[in-house]
Amino acid sequence: MTAIIDYDAGNIKSVEKALLSLGEEAVITRDREKILSADHVILPGVGSFGDAMGKIRAYGLEEVIHEVVERGIPFLGICLGLQLLFERSDESEGVKGLGLLSGEIVRIPDEYGLKIPHIGWNSLKFPNHGRLFQGISEDAYVYFVHSYYLKAKDERIVTATTEYGTLIHASVEKDNIFACQFHPEKSSEVGLTILKNFISIDRA
Numbered sequence: 001m002t003a004i005i006d007y008d009a010g011n012i013k014s015v016e017k018a019l020l021s022l023g024e025e026a027v028i029t030r031d032r033e034k035i036l037s038a039d040h041v042i043l044p045g046v047g048s049f050g051d052a053m054g055k056i057r058a059y060g061l062e063e064v065i066h067e068v069v070e071r072g073i074p075f076l077g078i079c080l081g082l083q084l085l086f087e088r089s090d091e092s093e094g095v096k097g098l099g100l101l102s103g104e105i106v107r108i109p110d111e112y113g114l115k116i117p118h119i120g121w122n123s124l125k126f127p128n129h130g131r132l133f134q135g136i137s138e139d140a141y142v143y144f145v146h147s148y149y150l151k152a153k154d155e156r157i158v159t160a161t162t163e164y165g166t167l168i169h170a171s172v173e174k175d176n177i178f179a180c181q182f183h184p185e186k187s188s189e190v191g192l193t194i195l196k197n198f199i200s201i202d203r204a
Contacts, residue, residue: 045080130159
């Protein structure tokens with residue numbers, strides 16, 4: 001069973017629908033015991049960094065998320081859910097992220113002809129091996145919706161990148177933590193393969 005953490009994020013239902021289409025039991029919850037008893041946990045996200053961290057803390061979910069990671073349960077952050085795993089974001093000065101990984105979230109630079117937010121399909125490069133991308137060829141296309149992007153401190157955790165005015169760290173993996181800046185639940189067959197790969201990963 002996969003627990004989808006409920007902190008009022010916008011893409012929760014689409015993540016649930018994608019998991020159900022793969023035959024995976026999914027529950028949307030903010031209940032500590034349900035989250036900690038799950039085989040896999042997903043932190044989805046659409047919205048602003050500061051608002052999201054405020055809700056995560058208001059619902060008492062920060063400690064639960066850290067416990068999920070400490071217990072070795074496979075954990076996946078999606079879009080804003082990736083950004084929240086890091087220490088800080090330009091979007092919300094002074095707001096601390098979850099701090100599970102080292103890096104910062106910065107705004108996509110303005111460039112003539114580039115629209116921000118970045119909305120649409122972009123291809124991926126794989127600088128390091130990533131378990132989420134088993135069976136997926138380099139240059140596969142996935143769907144992005146974001147104005148801010150990750151610059152990971154340790155590039156060895158970066159398993160996928162894309163270009164949109166700058167080099168974007170599009171996916172990371174460290175131990176039982178996985179995260180995608182793009183939306184696998186909206187990325188057609190490639191995205192479903194990524195989610196299938198995630199739910200096949202065993203507890204650390």
